[in-house]
Amino acid sequence: MKAYEKGKNLSSDFWMQAAITYGCIVLWIFLSTWVIMVNKYVLAYAGFPFPIALTLTHMGFCSAIAFVLVKTGFVASVNMDSRTYCRNVLPIAALFSGTLWLGNAAYLYLSVAFIQMLKAQMPVTVFFVGVLLGTEKYTLLYAINMAVVAVGIATASYGELNFNLVGMIFQISSILTESFRLCLIQLLLQASGIKLNPVTTLYYVAPACFAFLFVPFAFLELPHIMHPDLNSIDVGFPVTWLLISAVSAFGLNISVFLLIGRSSALTMNVAGVIKDWLLILLSVVLYQTPVGSLQIFGYGIAFAGVCWYNYQKLQGMQSSPKHPEPSDPENKPLLSETADENKS
Known part of the structure; x- marks a missing residue:
């Protein structure tokens, strides 16, 4: 009887833990998708074409909430001297600011669907930046894998029905700054033993991001906000949507932490694939985004290349569990996913 009850309790505990884990996955997919769609609406449809200002609201809100949580003792602080902060954190914050600004700006010119396709380029840039900075070893197999992804992205870009060069430059630049940020996290923070x-x-x-972003905001966007007559379009101030976006972005940070704590890199990758396809579908349904067959074909090639790349990385992680791959974004809790979603 005791063995039966013990087995029943173990079974109940298993299903409870499984429900919590899958709940975290669903929460992350929902918040990630929600933040992207809300930010696209604010920037492209709500009459607020100011990507830096949108990012400033995110950073300002997140700074305030984090300050309260740390100062009240709800979250334990990390001891960090000013020299460490300036040498290790500020460069990453500067790159993160660029990622958010450039990524948000891309949504003024490109569709959600096409941007999600372009994001498949991330492993390629992370790989080559990692080789450049010494956090990744060059191998012919990886190089061929990256070439396949690049060909797929090029095909999808050629098949994009509403292609815009300016938006393309913004998004590729955002991916590039994010790749450098991911590599610097390992070089500067992980190497220093800093865990956040x-x-x-x-x-x-x-x-720091707020400070970095405020400079271009003051010169590029603030004059248009203060003097509406300078704008060629009607500008609105969707205060409610801006607040919703900021709260959602903070919630997304927490969901990333919960998901990383309860799942593996494989789970994150699978959830990311579901999220990407869901966003493409929602872009088509909600924003009437036209997607051509050649574009889908190209993305399919890139998608297959990314899946194979992730498989190789996971195999490497399993063969050396004590030394996770440094350039795999899923191994970095430090704003690894939030860069993708806060800008989107």
């Missing part, structure tokens, strides 16, 4: 959860990350990084 999402709240302490925002506590240290978000204010």
Whole structure:
């Protein structure tokens, strides 16, 4: 009887833990998708074409919440002197600011669907930047894999029905700054033994991002906000949507932490694939985005290449569990996913 009850309790505990894990997965997919669609709406349809201002609201809100949580003792702080902060955190914050700004700007010119396709280019740039900075070893197999992804992205770009060169430059630049950021995380923070959860990350990084972004905001967007007569389009201030976007972005940070804590890199990759396809579908349904067959074919090639790349990385992780791959974004809790979604 005791063995039966013990087995029943173990079974109940298993299903409870499984429900919590899958709940975290669903929460992350939902918030990630929600943030992207809301930000696209704010920038492209709500009369607020100011990507830097949108990012400033995110960083300002996240800074305030993180400050309160740390100072009240709800989240444990991390001891960091000013020299470490300037040498290790500020360069990453500067790159993160560029990622968010450029990525948000791309949504003024490109569709959600096409941007999700372009994001498949991330492993390619992370790989080559990692080779450049010494965090990744060059192999012919990886290089061929990256070439397949690049060919797929090029095909999808050629098949894009509403292609815009300016938007393409913004998005590729965003991917490039994000790749450098991911590699610097390992070189500067992990090498220094600094471990930050999402709240302490925002506590240290978000204010610096706010400061970096405020400079271009003051010169590029603030004059148009202060003097509406300078604008060629009607400008609105969707305060409610801006607040929703900021709250959602903060919630996304927490969901990333929860998901990383309860799942593996494989789970994150699978969930990411589901999210990408869901966003493409929602872009078509909600924003009437035209997607051509050649574009889908090209993305399919890139998608297959990314899946094979992730498989190789996971195999490498399993063969050396004590030494996770440094350039795999899924191994970096420090704003690894939030860069993707906060800008989107």
